[in-house]
Amino acid sequence: MLDILKSPIVTFQEFILLAGRATRNIVSRPFYGTDVILQMDTIGVGSLPITILIGFFSGAVMALQMSRALSQYGATGQVGQITAITLVRELGPVLTALLVAGRNASGIASELGSMKVTEQIDAMRALGTDPIKKLVTPRLVATCSMLPLLTIVADFIGLCGGYLVAVPLMALTTSSQYWSTAWRSLQYDDIVQGLLKPLVFAFIIALVGCLYGIRTTGGTQGVGRATTQAVVVASVWIFICTFLITRVFV
Amino acid sequence: MPDSGLERTSVLRLENVSLSFDGESKVLDNVSLDMRTGDTRIILGAAGAGKSVMLKLALGLLKPTSGRIFLFGQDVTNYSEGQWFETRSHIGMLFQEGGLFDSLTIEENVAYPLINRSHQSPEQAHPRVAEALQFVELGHTLSKFPSELSGGMRRRVGIARAGIADPALLLYDSPTAGLDPITANNIMALIVQERELRNATSAIISHRFQDGHIMANFRYNSESKRLERIPGNSPLRLRTRFVVMRDGRIVFEGSESELDASTDPYIAKFSMQRSVH
Numbered sequence: 001m002l003d004i005l006k007s008p009i010v011t012f013q014e015f016i017l018l019a020g021r022a023t024r025n026i027v028s029r030p031f032y033g034t035d036v037i038l039q040m041d042t043i044g045v046g047s048l049p050i051t052i053l054i055g056f057f058s059g060a061v062m063a064l065q066m067s068r069a070l071s072q073y074g075a076t077g078q079v080g081q082i083t084a085i086t087l088v089r090e091l092g093p094v095l096t097a098l099l100v101a102g103r104n105a106s107g108i109a110s111e112l113g114s115m116k117v118t119e120q121i122d123a124m125r126a127l128g129t130d131p132i133k134k135l136v137t138p139r140l141v142a143t144c145s146m147l148p149l150l151t152i153v154a155d156f157i158g159l160c161g162g163y164l165v166a167v168p169l170m171a172l173t174t175s176s177q178y179w180s181t182a183w184r185s186l187q188y189d190d191i192v193q194g195l196l197k198p199l200v201f202a203f204i205i206a207l208v209g210c211l212y213g214i215r216t217t218g219g220t221q222g223v224g225r226a227t228t229q230a231v232v233v234a235s236v237w238i239f240i241c242t243f244l245i246t247r248v249f250v
Numbered sequence: 251m252p253d254s255g256l257e258r259t260s261v262l263r264l265e266n267v268s269l270s271f272d273g274e275s276k277v278l279d280n281v282s283l284d285m286r287t288g289d290t291r292i293i294l295g296a297a298g299a300g301k302s303v304m305l306k307l308a309l310g311l312l313k314p315t316s317g318r319i320f321l322f323g324q325d326v327t328n329y330s331e332g333q334w335f336e337t338r339s340h341i342g343m344l345f346q347e348g349g350l351f352d353s354l355t356i357e358e359n360v361a362y363p364l365i366n367r368s369h370q371s372p373e374q375a376h377p378r379v380a381e382a383l384q385f386v387e388l389g390h391t392l393s394k395f396p397s398e399l400s401g402g403m404r405r406r407v408g409i410a411r412a413g414i415a416d417p418a419l420l421l422y423d424s425p426t427a428g429l430d431p432i433t434a435n436n437i438m439a440l441i442v443q444e445r446e447l448r449n450a451t452s453a454i455i456s457h458r459f460q461d462g463h464i465m466a467n468f469r470y471n472s473e474s475k476r477l478e479r480i481p482g483n484s485p486l487r488l489r490t491r492f493v494v495m496r497d498g499r500i501v502f503e504g505s506e507s508e509l510d511a512s513t514d515p516y517i518a519k520f521s522m523q524r525s526v527h
Contacts, residue, residue: 115352122311123349127411128335128367 011211018136018211019203025130025137035138043104043139044146050103051096051150052157058091059083059158063165067172076172080182083162088186088194092155094242097201100147101234105209108139109230112213113223121214131214140206147202148195155194193249200245201238208234258286260323261419261451262308267317269303269498277303279498280317285419288489290445291453292462294520295495301455302346304495305421308453309343310334322418339367342412342450344422348404350396356383356407357392363415382410386440402433406440413444420444422454426461438464439477446470459520466490466506494520 062083070076112135115121121131159182166172173181212230216222262285269278278300285291293301306312307319310329318327321337329337343349350359360382361375383389386406388399396404405425412420422441426434438461445452446469456462468477469486480487492509494502494517502509502517509521 118347118352119345119349120351122306123343123345123351125311125331125334126309126338126341126343126345126349127363128339130331130335 014215015207015211018132018214019207021132022136022140022207022210025133026141028133030133032134032138035134036141039138039142040146042107043100043142044150047100047103047146047150048153050099051154054095054099055087055092055154055157056161058095058154059087059161059163060165061161062086062091062158063162063172064170067166067170070172076166077177078181079162079166079172080159080178080180081185083166084159084182084185085190087155087158087162088190090242090246092158093151093194093197093201094238096151096154097147097198097205097238098235100143100150101201101205101238102231104143105205105230105234106227108206108209109213109216110223110227112210113216113226116214116216117219117223135214136207136210139210140203143202143206144199147198147205151194151198189249193245197242197245200241204237204241205234208237258288260320261285261287261289262453263320264304264308265318265320267304267307267314267319269300269307269312269315276315276498278307278314281498281500282317283493283500283503285451285453286489287418287451288449288486289451290465290490291493292465292490293453293455293493293495294457294459294462297457298497299495300498301495302423303498305343305423305453305455308419308421309338309341339363339415340418342415342417342420344405344408344412344420344425346423346427347401348396348408350404350407350411352396354395355392356388356394356396356399359396359407360411360414363411367415378414379410382414383407385443386410402429402437405429405437409437409440409444413448413450416448418450420448420450420452422452424455424457426456426458434458434461435464439470441465442468442477443470446472462490462492463506466492492520 063079066079066082067076070079070082112121124131124134163175163178166178167175209230212226212233216226218225262283264281264283267278267281268276270276281300281304283291283304293304295301303312307314308321310326314327318325320326322340324337326334326337351362354362357376357379360379361372364370364375364378365372380389380392383392386409388403388406388410391399391403391407396407399407409425425437425441429437441452441454442464444450454461454465466487467480469480471478491503491505493500494509496516501514502512509517512518512521
């Protein structure tokens with residue numbers, strides 16, 4: 001029984017230690033600014049096309065689903081409100097985070113895992129560089145700054161997708177009503193929730209990817225295993241954290 | 251910190267060092283080793299004998315479960331990672347596969363210790379990098395990436411990087427593993443040159459007795475630019491010793507002739523390789 005619990009507890013302990021060291025490094029020299037920008041490009045700009053695509057269709061599908069339900073109550077004019085609340089509070093942050101987890105937690109884990117098994121991380125330490133500072137902190141900073149921005153893009157594009165379905169395609173409401181109900185329905189809490197979630201998710205995605213990467217063992221097979229574990233663990237924690245954060249706000 | 255004077259001070263000393271992971275069987279078991287200035291140790295042993303682990307302990311990449319480690323006269327056993335960064339700047343290490351950074355060019359890889367530790371700009375580091383790569387006959391590869399080089403070439407770049415900051419202690423982890431005999435001998439010739447030119451203390455892990463034989467019997471003549479046999483009474487010959495490891499323990503330490511004379515079947519395997527090849 002204790003052996004079964006030991007592994008996840010040790011992993012969680014390693015996660016906390018890594019989080020502490022990576023966060024502390026943000027304010028200590030040397031700063032690897034070039035690495036941060038490079039990671040921002042990979043994580044942020046690289047994820048932008050797929051974020052736009054997913055954001056658009058999630059908003060469009062939401063409007064489609066809602067059209068049927070709302071028409072039963074003669075409330076099709078509220079489609080903008082429902083799309084906005086659903087996207088900003090939940091769908092935008094979670095879908096974007098899952099997307100970035102699939103794309104970047106795996107990328108980070110496989111990159112760092114390959115470096116580990118080819119002794120590049122040992123070489124880095126031997127040559128006087130702290131791998132946490134050089135590899136983990138830039139990825140953490142980049143993910144934490146890019147994921148909220150990607151979420152904002154996904155939310156906006158999702159609203160545009162909802163608009164295209166609700167107004168030109170199905171004529172559920174007018175253009176001005178769609179945008180005004182969408183805008184007015186959003187409370188301060190919704191915006192805070194919608195931006196806090198991606199920040200927490202970014203922390204999870206970057207650190208889980210890095211943790212599974214730098215503790216990789218077992219050659220190329222181990223790299224594959226670390227990649228899969230990183231995506232699965234990050235995704236599970238995204239759902240757990242979205243529940244916990246939502247619970248605070250509801 | 252390192253003493254480059256003529257007095258043969260202690261460079262690396264392991265005192266009853268043991269290491270085990272998660273309380274499992276010991277990877278290293280009560281290992282003791284003493285290397286002084288100018289010494290060469292050829293560490294032989296089967297796979298899993300603990301050779302690489304021993305070098306990683308000497309470099310602070312692993313921490314021992316028990317025992318003490320001294321580097322350049324300082325007890326480094328309980329050094330923090332931050333303290334190790336300073337100590338490691340006096341050690342050059344060639345990793346098994348070279349340990350080159352995939353994302354950096356060969357020039358950036360070799361310049362890394364100078365830029366990172368000595369805070370030189372790439373332009374300042376360039377002449378020394380070009381010279382170091384010329385030394386390993388890879389002067390034409392500056393702008394290439396490690397993936398564009400063969401295994402032997404990557405090992406040579408690793409040698410250039412290990413020695414570029416003039417370390418007092420050079421550690422080579424299986425420099426010839428997986429290489430054809432010609433390339434392996436060229437690599438060993440470079441390591442001999444590196445030892446002579448820098449007067450560094452060296453530890454070399456190998457599966458091949460021939461590698462040790464070259465280190466023990468040859469030196470680099472900088473005038474003729476060739477390897478030549480070391481005279482029998484040369485102190486260099488006396489400073490080159492063989493270490494044989496088995497199951498995490500040192501089971502033999504001695505000269506080449508003592509290794510040859512050993513009747514232990516395991517130890518004799520490493521000496522017999524000479525006659526096989």
